[in-house]
Amino acid sequence: LDQLNMCMDAKHHKVEPGPEGALHRQCAPWRENACCTANTSEEAHNDNSYLYYFNWNHCGAMSSKCKQHLIQDTCFYECSPHLGPWIQSADENWRKERILNVPLCKEDCEQWWEDCKDDFTCKTNWHKGWDWSSGINKCPAGSHCRKWTDVYATPKSMCEQIWSNSYLYTTLTKDSGRCMQLWFTGPNPNKKVAEYYLNTAQRGQSFPVTTLLFLTATSFFVTIF
Numbered sequence: 001l002d003q004l005n006m007c008m009d010a011k012h013h014k015v016e017p018g019p020e021g022a023l024h025r026q027c028a029p030w031r032e033n034a035c036c037t038a039n040t041s042e043e044a045h046n047d048n049s050y051l052y053y054f055n056w057n058h059c060g061a062m063s064s065k066c067k068q069h070l071i072q073d074t075c076f077y078e079c080s081p082h083l084g085p086w087i088q089s090a091d092e093n094w095r096k097e098r099i100l101n102v103p104l105c106k107e108d109c110e111q112w113w114e115d116c117k118d119d120f121t122c123k124t125n126w127h128k129g130w131d132w133s134s135g136i137n138k139c140p141a142g143s144h145c146r147k148w149t150d151v152y153a154t155p156k157s158m159c160e161q162i163w164s165n166s167y168l169y170t171t172l173t174k175d176s177g178r179c180m181q182l183w184f185t186g187p188n189p190n191k192k193v194a195e196y197y198l199n200t201a202q203r204g205q206s207f208p209v210t211t212l213l214f215l216t217a218t219s220f221f222v223t224i225f
């Protein structure tokens with residue numbers, strides 16, 4: 001299993017990543033290597049698409065500047081081949097695996113929140129608790145549409161809560177090479193980021209043990225001599 005080049009076992013993901021020459025518009029940056037098919041990338045741009053029948057317009061029409069971030073999130077979620085370090089098993093009937101705490105670059109989270117400021121929603125977590133009786137998600141009884149900024153006071157609360165902690169808000173900037181980018185052009189910058197987190201996670205296992213051994217040995221000799 002190559003954790004740096006893999007697809008999660010979810011609803012629409014390919015089994016293995018690979019080139020997809022015909023990815024649609026906002027998903028085009030993943031053309032060289034993708035977990036999404038051309039069909040998935042095209043659907044990502046449609047309202048109430050067959051991907052999840054998800055209705056962006058559940059509190060009136062969503063602004064196009066806000067919607068472009070949700071489309072980009074869909075491309076990132078469906079197409080990214082470098083999410084291995086954050087893939088976890090999911091206890092959900094519509095997917096076997098999910099992503100958890102993917103460290104998102106500050107700029108992408110903040111621009112998303114800024115562009116949605118004038119929009120409305122009735123729920124903080126968009127994964128659960130909708131009224132699906134019409135076939136698409138509507139606001140559940142008892143909820144009400146509120147200003148985006150009343151539902152999400154900060155970019156952090158939006159990025160982390162909207163998809164059940166898929167994302168972790170960070171203060172890292174794109175140039176740090178230590179956060180994942182939803183928006184990029186050219187070669188996928190997220191591969192190096194995944195590599196970095198995979199290596200630090202592995203070091204996290206053995207480094208403290210080695211350090212402890214060293215400190216124990218040092219204090220032993222200091223005590224003796």
Ligand SMILES: Nc1nc(=O)c2nc(CNc3ccc(C(=O)N[C@@H](CCC(=O)O)C(=O)O)cc3)cnc2[nH]1
Nearest residue numbers: 052073074077092093094126127128129130163166
């Ligand atoms: N970044 C990111 N992470 C994600 O996990 C993600 N997930 C989706 C999928 N969205 C959804 C939203 C609602 C339901 C849904 O059917 N919700 C039901 C509960 C289903 C269940 O868990 O049993 C509901 O109660 O509303 C499914 C998929 C889209 N973009 C994402 N983007």
